[in-house]
Amino acid sequence: MSEDIKTLVQDLAESHEEFKKAYDEKLDALESGKGHDTLLDDKIANIESKLDSLEDINQAVTKAQLSQDNIKEQVEQLETVMKRPNSGYEAKQIDETCEAFSKFVRKGIENLEPDEKKALTVSNDSTGGYLAPPEYVRELLKTVTEISPVRSIARVRSTGQRSIQVPKRSGQFSAQWVSEQGTRSETTGYNVALEEIPAHELYALVDISEQNLEDTVFDLEAEMQSEFAEQFAKAEGTAFVSGNSVGKPEGLLTNGDVGEANSGNGTALLADGLITLVHSIKSEYSRNGSFVFNRSTLSAIRKLKDTAGQYVFQAGMSLQGGVPNTILGYPYVEATDMPDVGAGAYPVLFGDFARAYMIVDRVALAVSRDPFTQATSGNVRYVARRRVGGQVVQAEAIVKQKVSA
Secondary structure, three states: OOHHHHHHHHHHHHHHHHHHHHHHHHHHHHHOOOOOOHHHHHHHHHHHHHHHHHHHHHHHHHHHHHHHHHHHHHHHHHHHHHOOOOOOOOOOOHHHHHHHHHHHHHHOHHHOOHHHHHHOEEOOOOOOOEEOOHHHHHHHHHHHHHHOHHHHHOEEEEOOOOEEEEEEEEEOOOOOOOOOOOOOOOOOOOEEEEEEEEOEEEEEEEEEEHHHHHOOOOOHHHHHHHHHHHHHHHHHHHHHHHOEOOOOOEOOOOOOOOEEEEOOOOOOOOHHHHHHHHOOOOHHHHOOOEEEEOHHHHHHHOOOEOOOOOEOEEOOOEOOOOEOOEEOOEOEEEOOOOOOOOOOOOOEEEEOHHHHEEEEEEEEEEEEEEOOOOHHHOEEEEEEEEEEEEEEOOHHHEEEEEOOO
């Protein structure tokens, strides 16, 4: 472990202990009737601010821990799809494709040599454009996954079709006892149906000045990748949480089959409510469970104690070793699009998201170059497209917390 990481881990642990001590002091003062201490309130606010600044590091560790295998599997699937017959990549050298794509985005298809044009793959979707090479897509996906929290914990599949069908179990067999040579009757209740997950279109626009395009020092690919990744991640993040399935993915909170557990209070979260939430799903799901909420909710949860007087939030002992902060012993992921705590809201999700939610990537990235729309402003417009689907496929694997008595 580097000295910098050691310092950060120690700083996190010390800040958390300092926060618990100060907050306990505040609770004791209120219980004894002393009222609010402005200096103590300011101290707590400063500590919380410091904990928030360290939270970004914790989230990076948490996502790495939860999504390491998922990202590897996703990249392998992407490469497999691109190497299939008619995908346009099986007979090309990656370097040639990257070079041709770079020249295309900088100068346009009309300025490419015949061999360079052949190195590019035209998107087979009606809106056209050219598919980005695997190396470019791989880096963009990593960036999107870092920003989009649900993608880091859900199951991700790549496909060359308009949609994919996945089996959805709506029942299961019940084992029966039978005597030697006894009659074995039919067992009923098991039913598997196919669930279709369509890929919806998502696009992003980036305008880049012609002067920057003429400047070979300008890192065009990095600029485009950063812009596209941020726009895609924000749109995905919202849809994966609250999408209505109309031209966009289904959200975790909008699926009607996802169970819920009340917080135990009409306007706030309680430690007992979170404990009830964890025990609301089967152990086969909770053993790989994690929480999802936004940073405002995290601030509220940091202050909660169980009946034994222990804080439900525990600082990670070794961020470098992959042991992040936990709530009731489970890791958590921040999702900006989750609701704040409030009466009737659903600010917390818990469960095994890899079992519950599936994301489908149809078109990883297709780019069109438009030199005309913004010509009077001295810009070239780039239109990036992705086709992405998302759906709850196993609702019993997750549960949401409702702020309600």
